[in-house]
Amino acid sequence: MSRVGIIGIGHGQFGRRSDATVQELAFEAFREAVQDAQVDPKEIDGSVIGSVPEYHKQRSLPGVVQEYLGLNPVPTWLTEVACASGSAAIRTAWMGIQSGAHRLMAVIGCQKMTEISTPEILALMGRVGEVQWESVFGTTFPAYYALFAQRHMHEFGTTREQLLQVAVKNHFYGARNPNALFQKEITIEKALASDPVSDPFQVYDCCANADGAACVIMASEEVAKKSSKPVAWLDGVGCATASMSVLRRPNLVGLPSAEKASQKAYEMAGIGPGDVKVAEVHDCFTVAEIMAYEDLGFCEKGAGGRFIEEKQSYADGQTPVNIDGGLKSKGHPIGATGVSMTVEIVKQLRGEAGERQVRNADIGLTHNVGGIGQYCFVHVVRRD
């Protein structure tokens, strides 16, 4: 099989962006990516938009983004799988290029969330659970992950402090990421003093809704090889699903979709978890990062709490994770997140991550989860 390369990256400021429309946010990331790739936008032969439409007043988002980016008349379409929409867009572009239908594509993850209120978002997100049998009891998105956390603590002895150590790490690195929403370190004491959300979670266990966009320029092997930039090759694409309902999961201590997707990605790239030098994982809640260590095989099932306690996921640990601050500190504009993760991994592979740079980063991984694990995309990216 021929390869697909990432030759340009762009990342806008995440946060409460009441200064811009969603297409203006998309433009910031697109401009940076096109300039980074040093390509003429007229050579781009299609775009894929990763976004979740429910949050926008604008219907049919790809149309307005495509026009504002100046990409008419080449094709565009939307991918939507909740919080994994951005990675679905990358997978779709990979498919488009592998099929031969496209040679050079722009993938834009973009989202404006802060135009609606927090209770409304809680209601919308809670309905990513099953509405017929679960949402009738007022379930929320944090509540689902709280159900996982309680079970993980019960089965494996994972502690409250270990959960919060994830937040402390991600804020530590977020404080060093100029695109992050929260560029501030936190302490366990401060986190323990925050308001309760859904036990055991308090405010600092949860990522924040945000506005923002990220963009990657993807190219066929032939086009990528002519690029003046060091190419990051998308060598493993894994994707899997799990039941919509939490009531039909085989266990409540991990995401079966993440296990399956990572196996597929590792197999395709011909690597194992021990080869990953830097990873971006979907830490929408503290426990989600701990489950990701386990589902991705960075440690044994149940050992995720100790993994963070021993700082194995810090930049100088066994497998550095979320060295850009993660969703926790960057903010989580849901459609943009998967693309944002990919941008960070490419930066790391190129050695452009500045004070956040991980040593010997030749193979990177992204783990992007939709909903409560109904969808999971794991991508392996490798530099030349």
Next chain:
Amino acid sequence: MFKWFGKVNFSPYTKVTDFADHLKDGRLMGSKCKQCGHESFPPRADCSQCLSGDFEYKEFSGKATLVTYTTIHAAPTGFEDVAPYTIGVVDLKETGRLLAWFGDTIPESEIRMGMDLQVVPRIFEELEDIKVYYSLEKPGTTWSVAE
């Protein structure tokens, strides 16, 4: 009528609409496929095993054990007035799982992983409209018609 099910109902029309009628009369129903006999909870009209659309209701005992739980403090639209509330996920004795609120017979301090529970049909007596649900209660708690 399925629109009776839940404080806020998001799916009033379903092929298992009679579930709510049974619940209103104090019966917790799962489904059983008439072709292959596969049983489900929550009930489903279409068999996940043999794809048959021919099903019947089967009354479940409501006996259950607790798998996990959480207390929700930050509530979504439509549930702010009942927050904080505690939800539990239980394994049903017959098959399947359900998610529900803990009822008055179990104070929060007595909730333990793996505890035995009874799923009890309920009617929201404080609401004018007919609204039914089920709650997690101490074993031995029975359904009774509102006076």
